[in-house]
Amino acid sequence: MMERLKANKVSNPEQFLMVGLILLLLGMLFGIIGSLQYVLPGFLKSHLSFEKIRPLHVSSVVFWILMAAMGSVLSYTKTFTGKELFSTRLLRIQLWIFIGTILLILGSYLDGTFGGREYWEFPPLLSLPIIMGWAIFAINYLKSIQSLRNQPVYVWMWMTGVVGFLFIFVESNLWLLPYFQQDIIRDMTVQWKSYGSLVGCWNMLIYGSAIFLMEKISGDQTYGQSKMAFALYFLGLFNLFFNWSHHIYTLPINVNIKHIGYLVSMTELLILGRMIYKWKGSLTEAQRFKHLIPFQFLWAADIWILLNLILAILMSVPAINIYTHGTHVTVAHVMGTTIGINTMLLMAMCFDILARDHHNILRFKRQITSGHLVVNGSLFVFLVALVGAGIQRSRWQMGNELISFSEMMGNLVPYFVTFAIAGLFLFAGFSLLIYPLLRLFMMKGSTYLSNGTVNTNKLRLDGHKLKKKPLNKPVAADGDTIKQLKLD
Amino acid sequence: MSGKMIWQSKNCTACHQIYGLGGFLGPDLTNIYSAKGKGPAYIRAFVMAGTPTMPAFQLKEVELTALVEYLRHVDSSGKADPKQFKVNYDGTIEGQ
Numbered sequence: 001m002m003e004r005l006k007a008n009k010v011s012n013p014e015q016f017l018m019v020g021l022i023l024l025l026l027g028m029l030f031g032i033i034g035s036l037q038y039v040l041p042g043f044l045k046s047h048l049s050f051e052k053i054r055p056l057h058v059s060s061v062v063f064w065i066l067m068a069a070m071g072s073v074l075s076y077t078k079t080f081t082g083k084e085l086f087s088t089r090l091l092r093i094q095l096w097i098f099i100g101t102i103l104l105i106l107g108s109y110l111d112g113t114f115g116g117r118e119y120w121e122f123p124p125l126l127s128l129p130i131i132m133g134w135a136i137f138a139i140n141y142l143k144s145i146q147s148l149r150n151q152p153v154y155v156w157m158w159m160t161g162v163v164g165f166l167f168i169f170v171e172s173n174l175w176l177l178p179y180f181q182q183d184i185i186r187d188m189t190v191q192w193k194s195y196g197s198l199v200g201c202w203n204m205l206i207y208g209s210a211i212f213l214m215e216k217i218s219g220d221q222t223y224g225q226s227k228m229a230f231a232l233y234f235l236g237l238f239n240l241f242f243n244w245s246h247h248i249y250t251l252p253i254n255v256n257i258k259h260i261g262y263l264v265s266m267t268e269l270l271i272l273g274r275m276i277y278k279w280k281g282s283l284t285e286a287q288r289f290k291h292l293i294p295f296q297f298l299w300a301a302d303i304w305i306l307l308n309l310i311l312a313i314l315m316s317v318p319a320i321n322i323y324t325h326g327t328h329v330t331v332a333h334v335m336g337t338t339i340g341i342n343t344m345l346l347m348a349m350c351f352d353i354l355a356r357d358h359h360n361i362l363r364f365k366r367q368i369t370s371g372h373l374v375v376n377g378s379l380f381v382f383l384v385a386l387v388g389a390g391i392q393r394s395r396w397q398m399g400n401e402l403i404s405f406s407e408m409m410g411n412l413v414p415y416f417v418t419f420a421i422a423g424l425f426l427f428a429g430f431s432l433l434i435y436p437l438l439r440l441f442m443m444k445g446s447t448y449l450s451n452g453t454v455n456t457n458k459l460r461l462d463g464h465k466l467k468k469k470p471l472n473k474p475v476a477a478d479g480d481t482i483k484q485l486k487l488d
Numbered sequence: 489m490s491g492k493m494i495w496q497s498k499n500c501t502a503c504h505q506i507y508g509l510g511g512f513l514g515p516d517l518t519n520i521y522s523a524k525g526k527g528p529a530y531i532r533a534f535v536m537a538g539t540p541t542m543p544a545f546q547l548k549e550v551e552l553t554a555l556v557e558y559l560r561h562v563d564s565s566g567k568a569d570p571k572q573f574k575v576n577y578d579g580t581i582e583g584q
Contacts, residue, residue, distance in 0.1 A: 038513065041540040049543050050513055051502040114499040118510060121499050181492060184565050188507065249581065250573070251507050252566035262580065318581040322570040326508030326516060393512075398571055405515040 012088075013078070015095055016071025017350050018441050020064045021434050023102070024343070027060030028427040035420035039413065048110075055121040056109045062119065063102050065342050069205040070094075070137055072349040073158050076212045077144050080155070086143035090136050097133035101126055117191060120172065127173050134169065138162045152215075152224030153233050157208030160237060165201040168194050185251060192247040200240030203342070207236070210298060210345045213352055217295055218285075235271065239264055246316040250325055258318060265316035272309050275302075293361065293368060297348035300376055304340030311336065323398060328415075329390030332383045339379055339426070347433060354437045364436035371432030378425035385422060389415035491558025494551050503542065507568045513541060518568035521560045528556045 034053045037043045044053075078085055085091055105122040108114070115123040141162050145155055172194035174180050180187045211229070215221050223229055245253070245261025282302065289295040311333055315324050324330060355361040361368075389412045395401075396408045495501070503514035510516075520526050532552055538544030547555065573583035 037541070045541070045543065050511070050541065051499040051543070054502040054511055055499065115493070115497050117496060118501045121496075121502070184506070184562050188509065192509070247509070248507070250568065250570060250583075259580065317579040319575040319579045322573050322575070322581060325570060326505055326512075326568075328512060331512065 012091070013071040013075035014354055014441065016067045016074065016098075017354055018438070019095075019099060019102075020067035020071065020346070021350065021437060023060045023067065024064040024430065025434060026106075027057055027064055028423075028430060030057035030060055032420070032423055032427060033057075035416070035423045038416040039420050051114075052109050052112060055114070056106060058119055059102075059105055059109070059122070061338060063098075063105075065202055065206075065338065065346065067098065068346040068350065069161070069202055069209070070098075072209040072346065072353065073141065073162070073205050074137075075349075075353045076154075076209055077141060077158070079216075080212065081144060086140050090140045094133050094136040094140070097129050097136070101129040101133065117172075117175065119195065124173060124176060127169070131166065131169060134162075134166050138166055152221070153226075153229040154208035154212045154224055156230075157204045157211070157233055157236075160233075160240075161201045161204035161208065164204070164240070165198060168197045168201060172198065185253060188251060189248060189253055189257075193244045196244030196247055197240050200236070204236065204240070206342055206345050209349055210301070213294060213348060214298060216352070217289055217292060217298075232271065232274075235267060239268065243268075243316070246318075246321065249318045249321045262316065262318055265313065268309060268313055268316075272306070272313065275306055275309070293355070293365075294348040294352040296372060297344045297351065300372070301341050301344035301348070304336065304344060304379075308333065308336045308340060323394045324390060326397065327390035327393040328386045328412075329394070332386035332390060335386065336379075336383050340383075350437055355440055360440055360443070361436060364439075367432050368436060371429045374425055374429030374432065376429075378422045378429060382419060382422035382426060385415045385418040389419070491554035491556070491561070494547070494555045495558055498545055505568075506562055507566075508570070516568055517559060517562070518566075519563050521556070521563035528560075531556050531559060 030053055033044060033048060034050065034057050037045075037050050037053065048056075074085060074091065105126055108122050108126070113123060114121045116127075120127070141158065145151070145159070148156065148159060172191065174190050174194075175187050180190055211224060215224055243261050243264040245257045246265045249258055249261070286295075286299050290299070311329075314320050315329065315333060351361070392412055392415070393408065396403070500517075501510040503511045505511070505516040506518050508516060520531060521528065534542065535545050535547060535552060535555065573581040575581055
């Protein structure tokens with residue numbers, strides 16, 4: 001006889017994804033306010049001036065990326081190993097450390113209490129719980145995987161991201177030491193070295209999860225063990241460690257550091273070349289899987305990777321960089337990669353992990369398709385507006401016109417208005433995508449029977465119960481099932 | 489509090505850049521200390537009075553002096569003007 005079902009009080013990776021999605025919505029709201037402050041000088045200045053709004057926006061979206069990346073890695077680690085993580089208790093502690101710290105960080109910004117640096121503007125003391133929470137993540141992941149021997153590339157990528165982030169986040173706090181704090185050039189060099197590598201680490205988590213997801217969708221496990229996969233992994237690692245000086249070509253640093261950054265950055269041409277070479281094959285693959293919601297996001301990310309890689313490689317050439325550095329072209333690069341690549345890939349994982357019951361998600365299919373179109377269309381306009389503003393600013397920076405900074409910014413208003421409107425549409429599009437996931441999460445109840453088995457009680461939105469479905473079975477949006485990934 | 493910590497505690501980098509790194513709502517301040525027609529008095533005026541976009545930071549005299557001294561230190565580290573660089577055929581640049 002079935003035991004009385006107990007409500008699930010155990011944290012699980014899905015909760016990381018949900019917190020991340022809420023932060024994404026918040027981050028976009030703060031972003032809209034920030035864009036309005038470009039267009040309407042003084043807008044909300046007395047309570048939420050730009051020096052508060054910018055970090056509110058940036059930290060919200062950075063923690064969206066980190067929370068969703070952690071949730072994806074933890075969820076896929078469970079799937080990959082075929083068992084629970086090393087410690088559910090550690091998972092719970094990690095979750096609440098991050099939730100508590102993020103709330104404190106956002107609260108400090110609202111209060112106008114800073115003390116940190118660009119992208120980590122919060123009081124430096126709040127770095128400690130981030131380090132603690134991430135260390136717990138690292139312990140749980142490494143103990144769950146147990147061995148790296150004969151593992152596919154995504155396990156290595158996750159390990160790199162998990163361990164690397166911890167060390168490099170500590171490095172990004174070296175400015176607290178007088179040796180670094182007292183010399184602006186030394187300080188900024190270490191700052192931007194650490195920032196470049198931190199982004200590389202979270203990319204390892206996200207791209208590793210994307211490779212795992214693609215294997216799950218296709219049923220083909222050979223790529224993860226292939227020489228090409230590992231070659232690209234090592235290329236990424238090489239860039240993570242050595243390409244960072246492309247952020248600081250204009251600083252008075254040793255010229256050899258600039259040359260190394262330039263040469264290493266140009267190795268990404270290999271990735272671009274491979275993407276172009278494999279383009280025809282990827283079109284065939286797209287035809288095969290285009291009906292799958294997670295794949296639609298992977299495919300969109302692929303296109304954004306191509307466009308952003310071209311821009312990034314161009315910006316990494318010092319001779320071009322002196323024109324783009326300090327302009328909105330840099331913003332276009334940051335937004336293009338965090339939204340077009342990172343967020344698209346993470347949305348693929350959110351839909352895969354949170355929306356496994358295809359019957360419920362089908363109800364939102366039209367909304368998801370609309371959201372997809374609105375997001376990608378508005379993102380394109382958003383980025384074009386930023387590049388346009390950047391080109392105009394670059395002309396002012398490099399030219400001999402004697403107009404003032406404020407006059408130059410006045411000339412950019414049409415670009416800022418376009419950017420703000422596109423931002424509103426981006427928010428609307430993402431809301432269309434996130435709403436079904438929020439609904440599904442609220443309705444879904446994972447329950448534990450006292451005999452130790454799991455009964456996933458999926459409810460249709462009209463209240464009728466569905467037949468029990470096995471966990472982790474990838475399904476298509478039109479109801480066809482796909483071969484389940486076989487685990488060794 | 490040192491000028492650098494005042495810069496960070498008021499989050500000046502949200503709007504301003506040093507060597508082109510920072511926010512883009514305001515101008516680059518790397519060489520504001522030695523720029524023609526600008527300098528310490530100019531810096532003080534903007535910090536205390538603000539603009540339609542920039543808040544008026546009511547700093548104490550000791551804080552304002554420290555912030556100006558920080559910007560003097562930044563200015564003495566080099567020049568941020570991208571026009572100073574010479575471009576080579578191989579894509580590298582020569583400058584400071």
